[in-house]
Amino acid sequence: MTKETRSVAGLLNVSFGMALDDGGVPGDRGVDARMLSGYEELLANADRCLRKGCADKQEGMGWLSLPYADISEILEAAEWLRGFDAVVQAGIGGSALGNLMLHGALLPPYWNEIPAAKRGGPRFYLSDNVDPRDNMTVWKLIDPDRTAFIVISKSGSTAETMANFLFFWDRLKVELGPRRAAEHVLVVTDEEKGVLRPFADEIGCRRLVLPADVGGRFSVLSSVGLLSAGALGIDVRKLLAGAAEMDKKLSGLASILENPAWLLSALSVAHYRQGRNMTVMMPYEDALEKFCEWFSQLWGESLGKDGEGSTPVRALGAIDQHSQIQLYTEGPDDKLFTIITVSEPDEDVTIPETEERALVPLSYLFGQSMNSLRRYEALSTAAAIVKSGKPVLTIEIPRMDERRLGALIQLYEHMTALSGFLLNVNPFDQPGVEQGKNYTYGLMGRASYSSQALEVTQLADRLSMREVSV
Ligand code: PA5
Numbered sequence: 001m002t003k004e005t006r007s008v009a010g011l012l013n014v015s016f017g018m019a020l021d022d023g024g025v026p027g028d029r030g031v032d033a034r035m036l037s038g039y040e041e042l043l044a045n046a047d048r049c050l051r052k053g054c055a056d057k058q059e060g061m062g063w064l065s066l067p068y069a070d071i072s073e074i075l076e077a078a079e080w081l082r083g084f085d086a087v088v089q090a091g092i093g094g095s096a097l098g099n100l101m102l103h104g105a106l107l108p109p110y111w112n113e114i115p116a117a118k119r120g121g122p123r124f125y126l127s128d129n130v131d132p133r134d135n136m137t138v139w140k141l142i143d144p145d146r147t148a149f150i151v152i153s154k155s156g157s158t159a160e161t162m163a164n165f166l167f168f169w170d171r172l173k174v175e176l177g178p179r180r181a182a183e184h185v186l187v188v189t190d191e192e193k194g195v196l197r198p199f200a201d202e203i204g205c206r207r208l209v210l211p212a213d214v215g216g217r218f219s220v221l222s223s224v225g226l227l228s229a230g231a232l233g234i235d236v237r238k239l240l241a242g243a244a245e246m247d248k249k250l251s252g253l254a255s256i257l258e259n260p261a262w263l264l265s266a267l268s269v270a271h272y273r274q275g276r277n278m279t280v281m282m283p284y285e286d287a288l289e290k291f292c293e294w295f296s297q298l299w300g301e302s303l304g305k306d307g308e309g310s311t312p313v314r315a316l317g318a319i320d321q322h323s324q325i326q327l328y329t330e331g332p333d334d335k336l337f338t339i340i341t342v343s344e345p346d347e348d349v350t351i352p353e354t355e356e357r358a359l360v361p362l363s364y365l366f367g368q369s370m371n372s373l374r375r376y377e378a379l380s381t382a383a384a385i386v387k388s389g390k391p392v393l394t395i396e397i398p399r400m401d402e403r404r405l406g407a408l409i410q411l412y413e414h415m416t417a418l419s420g421f422l423l424n425v426n427p428f429d430q431p432g433v434e435q436g437k438n439y440t441y442g443l444m445g446r447a448s449y450s451s452q453a454l455e456v457t458q459l460a461d462r463l464s465m466r467e468v469s470v
Pocket of ligand 1: 301
């Protein structure tokens with residue numbers, strides 16, 4: 001169906017013919033090869049800037065060197081965590097989503113419910129949102145004496161993370177006493193910023209550095225993501241090796257139709273310029289559900305600024321075939337679709353045959369593999385989108401393993417950073433996120449943030465000028 005496929009040998013295949021054509025839409029909404037080639041020089045320059053910025057340790061550009069970093073300290077800390085029954089991590093956004101993405105893709109589902117002997121690694125609980133009920137539940141589920149507590153914050157000050165950590169730290173001290181409690185804590189934070197570094201010095205707990213030139217949403221391949229992944233038994237060296245493999249391939253491909261990061265970036269921006277201001281990512285693999293969540297933050301926070309940015313939309317096949325496909329096919333032509341499939345999933349089952357007469361109409365399923373049903377579902381969705389004249393590209397990953405996931409992460413980080421250059425926005429800052437944090441600090445009474453509290457109160461007055469009560 002898709003006419004053009006590019007393979008990054010052994011890592012993944014990108015098929016993009018139906019995103020490059022005009023998708024059957026007559027008139028001026030199509031994206032053709034001529035339009036894409038218009039981006040080639042910009043992308044070549046952007047790539048040079050990124051690599052130079054990384055070498056010069058410019059703010060936000062350090063993610064490019066993460067696949068080659070020395071991770072011995074992280075591995076040592078991960079080994080220490082493996083001695084506990086459970087790990088509780090406080091962190092949010094870039095200090096949390098990557099962890100869930102790695103675990104979701106590479107660990108068996110229902111991890112915490114697998115018996116300890118079969119699991120071979122601690123249970124994992126994430127405390128990211130501000131939800132007292134969640135924290136209380138986690139506290140009841142763990143044995144504090146057998147649990148390690150990680151707190152991750154690049155800025156070392158995010159209110160949600162600090163509040164959640166304070167909750168556990170307070171109870172832990174009561175349970176174990178301050179000295180033993182400190183032996184259960186590991187802090188991951190910037191070398192200089194925030195309160196966590198001096199806190200770690202004060203209580204004498206373990207700590208790992210979050211590199212200064214790596215931003216939160218680009219930090220999954222640093223201590224942020226690798227620590228819990230390593231503790232739970234994911235081979236983080238292979239993850240980095242896959243990312244390095246992708247990085248090396250990308251650095252050697254100087255044509256837009258060959259380099260998948262250039263291609264995905266140019267297609268995304270070209271379709272956005274044609275009025276498709278949403279980018280829908282729809283894997284047909286439960287293991288990649290959290291990949292979409294991680295990508296949404298990466299894409300949304302990196303590109304949503306100065307009035308630019310397409311909105312990332314998370315979908316999951318086949319579930320959203322029964323929820324969103326109606327809108328996707330017959331709704332407005334304002335989306336670029338990416339369907340992700342894994343060609344050789346780890347497990348398969350044969351759909352069993354049965355003899356009840358009432359079920360004879362289901363005989364078309366008998367004896368078929370469940371994975372082939374899933375494959376056909378993905379193909380049907382792609383076909384339905386194509387039929388409706390909307391642009392779709394597909395990414396096919398041979399297997400979901402550390403090497404391929406590392407490569408996929410590196411590809412998407414790279415294409416997101418490049419898209420920032422094409423849109424002429426800085427992909428490495430997040431003033432909108434900081435604004436929200438500052439308002440919260442002000443409202444919660446943090447010293448020197450009173451002007452923020454005043455501003456948010458004035459804005460809130462505007463919010464409540466008209467009201468309906470029921
Ligand atoms: O990507 C970002 O910069 C943000 O989304 C942060 O990851 C998030 O706000 C958490 O920040 P911190 O790690 O400083 O607590």
